[in-house]
Amino acid sequence: MENNNLDWDNLGFGYHKTPARFVANYKNGEWENGGLTEDDTIVLSECAGVLQYAQTIFEGLKAYRTEDGRIVTFRPDLNGERLENSAKRLEMPVFPKEKFVEAVVETVKANADFVPPYGSGATLYIRPYMFGSNPVIGVKPADEYQFRVFTTPVGPYFKGGVKPLTICVSDFDRAAPHGTGHIKAGLNYAMSLHAIVTAHKNGYDENMYLDAATRTKVEETGGANFLFVTKDNKIVIPKSDSILPSITRRSLVTVAKDYLGLEVEEREVLFTEVKEFAECGLCGTAAVISPVGKIVDHGEEICLPSGMTEMGPITKKLYETLTGIQMGRIEAPEGWIKVIE
Numbered sequence: 001m002e003n004n005n006l007d008w009d010n011l012g013f014g015y016h017k018t019p020a021r022f023v024a025n026y027k028n029g030e031w032e033n034g035g036l037t038e039d040d041t042i043v044l045s046e047c048a049g050v051l052q053y054a055q056t057i058f059e060g061l062k063a064y065r066t067e068d069g070r071i072v073t074f075r076p077d078l079n080g081e082r083l084e085n086s087a088k089r090l091e092m093p094v095f096p097k098e099k100f101v102e103a104v105v106e107t108v109k110a111n112a113d114f115v116p117p118y119g120s121g122a123t124l125y126i127r128p129y130m131f132g133s134n135p136v137i138g139v140k141p142a143d144e145y146q147f148r149v150f151t152t153p154v155g156p157y158f159k160g161g162v163k164p165l166t167i168c169v170s171d172f173d174r175a176a177p178h179g180t181g182h183i184k185a186g187l188n189y190a191m192s193l194h195a196i197v198t199a200h201k202n203g204y205d206e207n208m209y210l211d212a213a214t215r216t217k218v219e220e221t222g223g224a225n226f227l228f229v230t231k232d233n234k235i236v237i238p239k240s241d242s243i244l245p246s247i248t249r250r251s252l253v254t255v256a257k258d259y260l261g262l263e264v265e266e267r268e269v270l271f272t273e274v275k276e277f278a279e280c281g282l283c284g285t286a287a288v289i290s291p292v293g294k295i296v297d298h299g300e301e302i303c304l305p306s307g308m309t310e311m312g313p314i315t316k317k318l319y320e321t322l323t324g325i326q327m328g329r330i331e332a333p334e335g336w337i338k339v340i341e
């Protein structure tokens, strides 16, 4: 398949079918080896476990074209590890992380023509996922599963420049204490849709979720972790068992400490403290870090001193260092970059 009809600059974040995807089935208590297929469709029983009781988990990562033309992915072993943890929590069979990385590599290689050129800002988004595939009507885990990996080219996140976000404190909860907030499961997103549609209707870009038990502590947004910067340039990361452990956020912590020499505190963050911070960013694979300019709590506005026109200085340094590492301009810590070809 040809890729030269794709306009890398105007891709956006949407699904574009690429030639190959990886499929492996779990049956009779074991995973088959699996392999690549051109078939982008799935035929399932009308009673498949995933359709009835939402037994499905996923991952998201990117393949990048580096300055010297190689194709790399960023810490795919951590995505594999996180999918293992998600599987355990939803009573699904573990797809081993070593096989996960092999499947990602195979899929990206087969779609190498769709990895956007260096400098375009576009990337090849990789979506591994797994779901219960056999009929389930009494509530229980499925007996059969399918693991798949597909890819889709996505455009630059900050098209037309950085625009700090305005977010609102949500009236809905994302994750219960001892619930499933710490795993990457479709169910967490299904129930967040009403909250995000409501936020958008009210003119906000994103929701800030507080802890469900007390509504006093900052958790995260629907799909990104918070990172705050204090007025004396310390990084503060909210800590909670119901936050999804973002690989981007964990990597930014290392960048802050080891590359920028900044102090990092991982601790509970009270919402009442937020007005004291100098910068706020949302961390995730899609944007790496998106600056937040304003946080609105039922009409009360907190305007971050970093402002509504650009990234704050520390956010910018973090962004430039981590994207530099991903794109091969800055030397990466051992094991962070998986070269595909």
Ligand SMILES: *Cc1c(COP(=O)(O)O)cnc(C)c1O
Pocket (backbone or CB within 6 Å): 060, 184, 220, 221, 222, 223, 224, 225, 244, 245, 246, 247, 248, 249, 283, 284, 285, 286
């Ligand atoms: C995927 C996800 C993130 C970001 O994680 P990364 O590994 O950095 O992409 C943050 N929060 C939630 C709820 C997520 O599902």
